Structures are given as structure tokens and as C-alpha cells.
Amino acid sequence: MTSSTMIAGAAHTAEAPAASEFREPPREAWYCVKSTGSLAAGAMTSITVLGEQVVLGRMKTGRLFALRDRCPHRGAPLSQGRFDGEAITCPFHGWRFGGDGRCQAMPTLVDGDVADPGQVKVGEFPVCESDGIIWLYMGTGLAAAPPVPALTLAGPALCRVAVSVLVEASYDLCVLSLIDPGHVGYVHNSWWWRPTATAREKVKDFEPLPFGFRMRAHQASTNSRGYRLFGRPQTEVDFLLPGQRIERIRIGERSIINATFATPIDARRTLFTNVLLADLPQLMPLSPVIRWAARAFLRQDQRILELAQQGLERKPTMLLLGQADRLAQWYFRLKRDYAAARHEGKAFSNTLVPERLRWRT
Ligand code: FES
Ligand SMILES: [Fe+2]
Structure with a gap:
């Protein structure tokens, strides 16, 4: 994989799954x-x-x-x-x-x-x-598919908030926003989350998972006000096929899981569902505020994704540049390799390797 990738309707051979298969969400998920x-x-x-x-x-x-x-x-x-x-x-x-x-x-x-x-x-x-x-x-061959993710807290779930937002944009475009460090300071630049002016260089370590990759546990960013509410907790983020981002935040003995799932409604509409689970008793009375913030966060994504979708409809290509876009490249690679494995009736094997990435956000 080069550091610059243009995703377009690539040519394919008779053995490989059709290029359109890479662009569509997997059925086997x-x-x-x-x-x-x-x-x-x-x-x-x-x-x-x-x-x-x-x-x-x-x-x-x-x-x-x-x-x-x-x-x-x-x-x-x-x-x-x-x-x-x-x-x-x-x-x-x-x-x-x-x-x-x-x-x-x-x-x-x-x-x-x-x-x-x-x-x-x-x-x-x-x-x-x-x-x-x-x-x-909705696919075939359930046994070979990525399993339903486990959202397991250290203790019993005392707070649970689920919010969904429908986005008029393609599945790939929406999934990329789950693993796009570069957009956070611009799209989510609310006073209560992360002002753009505070951007700084970050170093993150990644490792492969059976159907995705993990950003290894690290101390949460100091320039995110949302995290600072909890001191500086440890956070670990998994990305899993077909389009799941699961963040696990540790605050001493307690934990929060913040998961976002992308569901393909049709070729042009994607449903985001955000689920927050916590075993922190102090979050229980804050459920209405968390629901408001989660919806506001998803609406920020919805607005920019719908605008970007219009641009991609005028010209359906995108550039993936630098280490901040490496995760997007990994997504396309996982998706392509999974489609190929299913097409050939073979077990999927993740070819990603551990890597350290740097970017400025
Ligand atoms: S009984 Fe269903 S369409 Fe006739
Ligand atoms: Fe976002």
C-alpha cells in the first residue's frame, strides 16, 4: 500500500471479486x-x-x-x-x-x-x-463472519444511552468517519469537545485484531474537554468489520464503553447508532445530557458527510494521504480481503501488522 491512494473503480481479474463488491457493504456481516x-x-x-x-x-x-x-x-x-x-x-x-x-x-x-x-x-x-x-x-455462511461485538464493562451497566441518526451518504464514506482523526478538530470543534485551535501532534500504536485493528490503550488526549471530565483516563479503540468503532475508557476500577455502529440502509443511506454504557454511578443522572451530546456529535458528522456525499456524486474518487488516512487505507484493505476470502470460500486472515502512526489533530 502506498502512502497515497486513489480509490476509484479499479480493474479486476476474473478470479477477484468485482470492484463493485469492494464499494458495497459486505452482506456477510x-x-x-x-x-x-x-x-x-x-x-x-x-x-x-x-x-x-x-x-x-x-x-x-x-x-x-x-x-x-x-x-x-x-x-x-x-x-x-x-x-x-x-x-x-x-x-x-x-x-x-x-x-x-x-x-x-x-x-x-x-x-x-x-x-x-x-x-x-x-x-x-x-x-x-x-x-x-x-x-x-442477511448473508450466507454465518460461521465465517465477524462475530457480534461484546460490550463488556468491568461492573454492571448503570448508565445506558443509545442514539441513532440517519445519514444520507454511502456506507464507505460514513465508516471512514469512524476512523478519521483529521476531522475531529474541524467537524466536532464544539466548546464542549475539542476546539480546533488546540491541535497538536499525536503518536498512536496499532495492532491487528481478527477482523479489524486496535489503537492500543493510551492516556486520552488532553485537548478533549469531554475526556478531561474524567481526569485523564486510559482509552483503547477497536475498529471492526463491517463498520464498528468501540472505545473502552478505563477510569480506575470503572469503565465506559462508547460504541458506534454503521448500518447500510441502502446505497445512499447509512444509519449510525451510538451506544454508551458505563458502570459509573455518577453518570446515571447525566443520561439526558449524554443523550443530547451524543446526538449533537452524530449530527455534526451527518451534516459534513451529506455535503461530502454530494461532492463524491459529482466525482466519485477520494485521496488517502499521510498517516492520518492510513486507517482509511486499512479499512479498504480489510474489506477487500474479507470480500475475496468469502468469494473464494476461504477463512479470512488479517494481513495488517502492528504499526505506530503520527498525526496532528
Ligand atoms: S395473502 Fe399476502 S398478498 Fe395475498
Ligand atoms: Fe465524527
């Missing part, structure tokens, strides 16, 4: 779709992920399900039907489907009709719940 608390037992909702409509619901037993939001009879959206906590009734002709997608009843059938409802099935997607987040998987 878990995506954060909702906060656990936002889907009660007996409720269902329509979501779009990777451009496909999915009906996501929770049976009255508590079990989650995710089905293609399209009735196989005439295509009506099942999410517009009725759900009684056990089955969905299609709004068009009343076919009933269980949470496993199998048709249980076709009300118009009479004795002698040659039709077996049990033979009709709506596509089902793996869905799981972990640390208060609902995750959806």
Missing part, C-alpha cells in the same frame, strides 16, 4: 438494527437494511424474528398486517405466517384445494440480541 428496548414482546416493525425490506418482530415468548417483508402470495408487505405475538396476518388476503416464516393458514382454501400452506415460506434472516442491541445478518 451482522448489522446493528435496533435497541433492545425499542421492540416489545408482541410488536413488529419494518426496517430496511442493504436495500431490502425486513419485518422485524418479537414473539410474545420474547423470541426475535426477521423475515423478508414481502408476502409470497402477491407481494404485500407483511409489516402492514396484524401481529398477535404468535403469527403475522397478511393485510391483503389474510395468509398467516409464523415467526419462522412458514405459512400456517390460507383462509380462502376449501376442502379439495390442492395447496399445502406449510410448503410456503417467507425468507428468514438470523437475528440476535446482545448487550441491549438487536443484530441482523
Whole structure:
């Protein structure tokens, strides 16, 4: 990898996955779709992920399900039907489907009709719940995919805040903003976070992870007011495929996890979900302030990303220069190698090596 990279529609050979595959979010990945608390037992909702409509619901037993939001009879959206906590009734002709997608009843059938409802099935997607987040998987070969990340605190979670913001920008552009040290002082230059005027040179050590890389534990920046609230804590940041940034902040025996997940809604829209978990009792009464700050932070990203998206639509190339853009280069490399491994049916192996990077922010 050179120090200057232009990402454009690169040529590809017959053996390699198509260039378009590098530019699209991986299908073989878990995506954060909702906060656990936002889907009660007996409720269902329509979501779009990777451009496909999915009906996501929770049976009255508590079990989650995710089905293609399209009735196989005439295509009506099942999410517009009725759900009684056990089955969905299609709004068009009343076919009933269980949470496993199998048709249980076709009300118009009479004795002698040659039709077996049990033979009709709506596509089902793996869905799981972990640390208060609902995750959806829409690809094949689940066993070879990056696992759902563990958001484990040292003690029980006493404070939990989750905020989502929809950004009208491509997945790659949004994911790059999670690992872009250069934008912090300009986009997030609020008085309460980091004024631009305080920029200074930083040195960070990185090491590879099975599906990403880690910025090794270091003392948080002195020019970030947000960190200074906690003295100067130790912080460690993981970036994981498909587009996850997980920061773990240690304050003595206590800890904070600040995680941001990018979910591809379609080719031009990406959902950011920010989850903050902490075992610090003093943060409990501050939840409303944390929610406000997290939303303000994501909106700062949303604004600049939507403007940059317009520029990329006029000319779809970008330059990756210097050590501050090395993380972006690593992202494209991980994504390309993961796509190639899946295409060839091989286990993914991360080829990144430990590296020290310097930049000015
Ligand atoms: S379209 Fe669903 S039952 Fe006819
Ligand atoms: Fe940002």
C-alpha cells in the first residue's frame, strides 16, 4: 500500500471479486438494527437494511424474528398486517405466517384445494440480541463472519444511552468517519469537545485484531474537554468489520464503553447508532445530557458527510494521504480481503501488522 491512494473503480481479474463488491457493504456481516428496548414482546416493525425490506418482530415468548417483508402470495408487505405475538396476518388476503416464516393458514382454501400452506415460506434472516442491541445478518455462511461485538464493562451497566441518526451518504464514506482523526478538530470543534485551535501532534500504536485493528490503550488526549471530565483516563479503540468503532475508557476500577455502529440502509443511506454504557454511578443522572451530546456529535458528522456525499456524486474518487488516512487505507484493505476470502470460500486472515502512526489533530 502506498502512502497515497486513489480509490476509484479499479480493474479486476476474473478470479477477484468485482470492484463493485469492494464499494458495497459486505452482506456477510451482522448489522446493528435496533435497541433492545425499542421492540416489545408482541410488536413488529419494518426496517430496511442493504436495500431490502425486513419485518422485524418479537414473539410474545420474547423470541426475535426477521423475515423478508414481502408476502409470497402477491407481494404485500407483511409489516402492514396484524401481529398477535404468535403469527403475522397478511393485510391483503389474510395468509398467516409464523415467526419462522412458514405459512400456517390460507383462509380462502376449501376442502379439495390442492395447496399445502406449510410448503410456503417467507425468507428468514438470523437475528440476535446482545448487550441491549438487536443484530441482523442477511448473508450466507454465518460461521465465517465477524462475530457480534461484546460490550463488556468491568461492573454492571448503570448508565445506558443509545442514539441513532440517519445519514444520507454511502456506507464507505460514513465508516471512514469512524476512523478519521483529521476531522475531529474541524467537524466536532464544539466548546464542549475539542476546539480546533488546540491541535497538536499525536503518536498512536496499532495492532491487528481478527477482523479489524486496535489503537492500543493510551492516556486520552488532553485537548478533549469531554475526556478531561474524567481526569485523564486510559482509552483503547477497536475498529471492526463491517463498520464498528468501540472505545473502552478505563477510569480506575470503572469503565465506559462508547460504541458506534454503521448500518447500510441502502446505497445512499447509512444509519449510525451510538451506544454508551458505563458502570459509573455518577453518570446515571447525566443520561439526558449524554443523550443530547451524543446526538449533537452524530449530527455534526451527518451534516459534513451529506455535503461530502454530494461532492463524491459529482466525482466519485477520494485521496488517502499521510498517516492520518492510513486507517482509511486499512479499512479498504480489510474489506477487500474479507470480500475475496468469502468469494473464494476461504477463512479470512488479517494481513495488517502492528504499526505506530503520527498525526496532528
Ligand atoms: S398478498 Fe399476502 S395473502 Fe395475498
Ligand atoms: Fe465524527
